[in-house]
Amino acid sequence: MNNWFKMIYLPLFLLFTLGKAQEKLIIGEKQNVFSKVLNENREIWIHLPKTYDDNTISPAKYPVIYLLDGEINFEYYTGLTDFIARTPYADIPECIVVGIKNTERTRDLTPTKAQKKSPVNPDVILFADSGESENFVKFMQEELKPFISKNYRTQGYSVLVGHSFGGLFAISTFLSHPDYFNAYVANDPSLWWDNKIMISRAKDYLEKNKKFPAKKSLYVSQADNEEQQKNWNSDMTQAIEEFKGIIEKNGSLNYKHSFFGGETHGTVSYPGNYESLKFIFKGFRSDIKQLAKNPKLLEDDYKKFSEKMGAEFTPSEAYLNVVIKFMKSNGFKESETYFTNLKDLYYSKK
Amino acid sequence: MNNWFKMIYLPLFLLFTLGKAQEKLIIGEKQNVFSKVLNENREIWIHLPKTYDDNTISPAKYPVIYLLDGEINFEYYTGLTDFIARTPYADIPECIVVGIKNTERTRDLTPTKAQKKSPVNPDVILFADSGESENFVKFMQEELKPFISKNYRTQGYSVLVGHSFGGLFAISTFLSHPDYFNAYVANDPSLWWDNKIMISRAKDYLEKNKKFPAKKSLYVSQADNEEQQKNWNSDMTQAIEEFKGIIEKNGSLNYKHSFFGGETHGTVSYPGNYESLKFIFKGFRSDIKQLAKNPKLLEDDYKKFSEKMGAEFTPSEAYLNVVIKFMKSNGFKESETYFTNLKDLYYSKK
Numbered sequence: 172m173n174n175w176f177k178m179i180y181l182p183l184f185l186l187f188t189l190g191k192a193q194e195k196l197i198i199g200e201k202q203n204v205f206s207k208v209l210n211e212n213r214e215i216w217i218h219l220p221k222t223y224d225d226n227t228i229s230p231a232k233y234p235v236i237y238l239l240d241g242e243i244n245f246e247y248y249t250g251l252t253d254f255i256a257r258t259p260y261a262d263i264p265e266c267i268v269v270g271i272k273n274t275e276r277t278r279d280l281t282p283t284k285a286q287k288k289s290p291v292n293p294d295v296i297l298f299a300d301s302g303e304s305e306n307f308v309k310f311m312q313e314e315l316k317p318f319i320s321k322n323y324r325t326q327g328y329s330v331l332v333g334h335s336f337g338g339l340f341a342i343s344t345f346l347s348h349p350d351y352f353n354a355y356v357a358n359d360p361s362l363w364w365d366n367k368i369m370i371s372r373a374k375d376y377l378e379k380n381k382k383f384p385a386k387k388s389l390y391v392s393q394a395d396n397e398e399q400q401k402n403w404n405s406d407m408t409q410a411i412e413e414f415k416g417i418i419e420k421n422g423s424l425n426y427k428h429s430f431f432g433g434e435t436h437g438t439v440s441y442p443g444n445y446e447s448l449k450f451i452f453k454g455f456r457s458d459i460k461q462l463a464k465n466p467k468l469l470e471d472d473y474k475k476f477s478e479k480m481g482a483e484f485t486p487s488e489a490y491l492n493v494v495i496k497f498m499k500s501n502g503f504k505e506s507e508t509y510f511t512n513l514k515d516l517y518y519s520k521k
Numbered sequence: 522m523n524n525w526f527k528m529i530y531l532p533l534f535l536l537f538t539l540g541k542a543q544e545k546l547i548i549g550e551k552q553n554v555f556s557k558v559l560n561e562n563r564e565i566w567i568h569l570p571k572t573y574d575d576n577t578i579s580p581a582k583y584p585v586i587y588l589l590d591g592e593i594n595f596e597y598y599t600g601l602t603d604f605i606a607r608t609p610y611a612d613i614p615e616c617i618v619v620g621i622k623n624t625e626r627t628r629d630l631t632p633t634k635a636q637k638k639s640p641v642n643p644d645v646i647l648f649a650d651s652g653e654s655e656n657f658v659k660f661m662q663e664e665l666k667p668f669i670s671k672n673y674r675t676q677g678y679s680v681l682v683g684h685s686f687g688g689l690f691a692i693s694t695f696l697s698h699p700d701y702f703n704a705y706v707a708n709d710p711s712l713w714w715d716n717k718i719m720i721s722r723a724k725d726y727l728e729k730n731k732k733f734p735a736k737k738s739l740y741v742s743q744a745d746n747e748e749q750q751k752n753w754n755s756d757m758t759q760a761i762e763e764f765k766g767i768i769e770k771n772g773s774l775n776y777k778h779s780f781f782g783g784e785t786h787g788t789v790s791y792p793g794n795y796e797s798l799k800f801i802f803k804g805f806r807s808d809i810k811q812l813a814k815n816p817k818l819l820e821d822d823y824k825k826f827s828e829k830m831g832a833e834f835t836p837s838e839a840y841l842n843v844v845i846k847f848m849k850s851n852g853f854k855e856s857e858t859y860f861t862n863l864k865d866l867y868y869s870k871k
Binding site: 194195196197198199200201216218243244245246247248249250251253254255257260262289291292295433435437438441442445449460463501502 | 544545546547548549550551552566568593594595596597598599600601603604605607610612639641642645783785787788791792795799810813851852
């Protein structure tokens with residue numbers, strides 16, 4: 172009797188719990204990746220864009236954004252990418268976001284072994300476990316990126332996003348492995364690290380290579396100087412400005428620096444990440460009303476955009492459906508036919 | 522045999538599905554509220570802050586943000602509130618966010634019955650179903666707010682957030698029912714509606730009441746004028762500026778207008794919502810380093826803040842725990858004792 176009860180009760184209980192679970196608002200899934208390089212398990216948070224599982228369109232591929240400090244930034248960041256990728260006025264293509272949760276943050280994100288006295292209490296020595304970012308880059312390049320490409324439909328364009336030590340890591344990776352990502356975002360990067368070692372490395376890079384690589388993007392945001400100096404250290408500000416001076420002299424790189432007067436070190440990532448995406452994907456946005464009169468414009472726009480990005484981008488099937496619907500409902504018959512044919516050309520299911 | 526199989530198989534299947542569901546990243550839950558006022562079912566998206574279910578602290582109460590166009594804004598908005606409410610440098614208190622999904626958007630958000638020719642095709646008449654916002658306000662005030670207060674731990678401070686028609690709705694509600702919410706946010710509000718009827722209503726309000734109510738906040742954001750004129754209509758811009766002129770003359774209201782040069786009508790909510798929260802909760806942020814030297818500052822800060830807000834705010838238990846930990850780990854013994862006593866005073870579980 173007791174067993175019978177359990178057998179009936181358990182499924183009912185699970186159905187109830189599951190019923191509640193289906194009412195949850197879900198923005199992603201957790202994956203566990205065991206890293207041989209780091210000899211530990213890493214928790215990875217994956218956000219897939221709105222159209223990823225839309226079975227009315229052909230399976231699409233998406234650029235990938237690798238987001239450091241995943242546990243802090245993942246929620247607003249994935250909301251942001253979906254928000255500004257909305258059609259018909261998308262500012263960026265839909266993206267997969269891969270948030271990386273920290274285990275030993277200082278170990279992973281700093282390029283050299285260095286220490287610092289606590290600004291609050293000089294008896295406390297900070298960052299004793301620093302200096303293994305090269306290992307962490309190796310994990311990303313040799314283990315994480317292949318895992319993502321194998322399990323998700325990715326396009327060959329990728330972005331690395333970091334803040335503070337994560338920003339230091341993004342710039343360090345850009346200087347040591349500029350080919351690993353297409354775009355690098357560093358929000359208020361800790362360029363003061365180890366007597367401003369990134370300044371020396373940037374100079375070394377230019378001495379050896381003359382120019383920074385073309386068709387790569389680098390975005391740096393910077394928080395309020397005064398606030399910075401009050402709460403942390405002025406060498407943060409000084410180092411970022413010195414870095415800016417070196418980078419700006421070199422014209423080949425797609426580079427932008429934004430100074431946010433009203434932000435602190437802890438908040439600057441929110442506007443910084445927004446501005447960085449608008450900057451990296453500048454030229455992506457099409458004007459649907461222009462397309463009504465001149466449908467060929469779309470392919471021209473994408474050709475120019477792909478050229479600038481150094482990677483091929485084509486109009487998504489989801490976007491073409493929006494364009495076709497717009498032309499139809501507003502009576503632009505010629506354009507409707509044009510885009511219907513264009514959709515067949517790209518996404519014919521023959 | 523078949524029945525036995527089902528009885529064993531079903532729970533296993535459910536366990537498996539449930540196991541997978543636990544690996545999802547969840548930001549909220551859906552609730553269905555049947556509205557007698559609107560005579561329809563409304564889907565409501567609820568986001569609870571990080572500490573809501575933390576059983577190491579006493580159950581806390583939270584301000585509530587009512588977010589219109591929930592299906593578009595909920596993800597980045599809930600990420601935003603959590604992000605800037607992080608301790609120790611929180612810019613806002615932790616908040617519950619209530620996203621309202623649209624059914625008949627134009628019907629619910631517009632204050633009067635009015636029509637407009639489509640700017641794309643003049644044969645198309647837009648907004649035929651407009652003019653029932655008074656009904657929608659009634660639903661919010663008499664049904665939704667009591668539902669939220671009954672089911673969640675809410676503090677008596679609430680914010681209404683809208684964009685475009687939602688911004689028009691926020692301003693319309695502020696003028697007709699200023700007592701319903703403590704703060705109103707209108708991103709690029711459609712103040713051109715019905716021959717700028719909100720301008721007349723704002724003038725009428727001032728004629729009758731002389732002043733706008735004190736201790737209420739109103740934030741208005743505005744997108745790039747040129748972009749606006751190219752893509753939509755110039756009367757949008759003109760009406761917002763006219764409204765600004767009327768409101769600014771009245772000193773009693775906690776009012777801010779932000780113009781975002783680089784934004785379009787479709788994107789302005791992202792920075793607008795961020796700036797609005799910083800504006801509404803200005804004065805909330807405490808400097809933990811100052812508290813080390815002068816622990817009494819915290820209560821002074823909260824007293825001033827509550828006074829400005831017209832509602833009582835006290836330091837949360839979660840924040841006091843962070844402060845106590847900070848004092849302890851940095852050797853500020855006196856302050857540690859002070860805040861331990863303060864915590865007992867507010868949150869003693871006797």
